[in-house]
Amino acid sequence: MKKDIPLMGAKDTFKVYNTNLVEFLEFKNMLEISEIVLVCAMKRNESRGAHYRSDKPQEDNAKYKAHTITYKENNLLHADFKE
C-alpha cells in the first residue's frame, strides 16, 4: 500500500476546508504510524496492559519495564527499550 501512495491523492482540489485532503494526509500518517506500532509490538517480547501476546502472556519487567525508542536507519525501522 505504501508503494502506491505516490499514485494516490485527494480528488477535491478546493483550498478551503478540504476534508478530502485532510483525510488523505491522515491516511498517509496512519500508514506510517501503523508500521511503527507493529515493529514496537513485535520487539516487545512480553504482555503488558492492552498489549497481550499469547506466545508471551507474562510481564517481563527485567527487559521491558522501559520506554520504547523507535527510529529509522537505512530505511529500516528499529525499536530499543530504554529506562
Place this chain on the structure above:
Amino acid sequence: MMKIKIAREALVEYEVQMQDATLLEVLNEIKTSQDSSLTFASGCRSSVCGSCSVRVNGREVLACAYKVQDGDFVEPMKNSPVIRDLVVDMDKAYSFNVKAKAWQSSLSLSTSLTQENEKINEVQSDCILCGSCYSACPIYAVNEEFLGPFSLTRVWRYVSDVREEDFSEKIDNIQTNGIWDCTLCNECTLVCPQDISSKSDIEKLRSKSAISGYSNPNFASSFGGGLSF
C-alpha cells in the same frame, strides 16, 4: 432508493441506496462514492461532540442522530457565515461565551458540592456547543449582538452553582443584549439535542436579576420612559 437535496453554492440533488441510515452516514456515502468535494463537519458519530449540526427541512439536527427520509432538504446552520457547503464559522457564536463571562467568577473554597447541588445545573452542564439553538434563534434577525441561548444557559449554569461566591458581575453583564432581548419563543428548547431549555434558563436569570434590583427595560419604555410619582 432515496433522494436528498443539499444546499451548497447551488442546490444539489443526490441519490443513495440506503435505508434507515443517519444523515451523517448518507453524507459520508456521498463523499466516498459520488462527490469527494461535498464538505461537512463531523466528529464522534454518537451525539456527544456537537460538530455535525445542520438544518434538515428548516430544523436544526445533529447529522449523526437524524434518520434520513426521502426528499429531505439539508442546509447549513443559520446566523453564522458559511465556510463551505454545510460547514459554518462558529467563532462569533462562541465569542459570546466570553462576552457573557460564562465561567466561575469566584470559587468558594469552604463550600463543598453535594450530589443534590450537582443536580441544580446538571442539564445545563450537558451543553455540547453544537450551536443548534444559536441557529434557531430569531433574535439574530434584529440584534446581531444578542448573547444568545447557549451562552445565557452557561451563565445560569455558573450563577446557580453553589460554589459561586459572587455572581453579581455576571448578572450586571447580561442586562444589555442579554436576557431582556429574548422573546421567550422557545425555538432554542425545541431544537436542543441535549434537552436543555435556554428559554427557561433565561427566565431564571430574569428572576435573579429582579431580585438584584433590575427590571425589564422593555416595560419601562412602553410606559413612556417609566412612571413618575
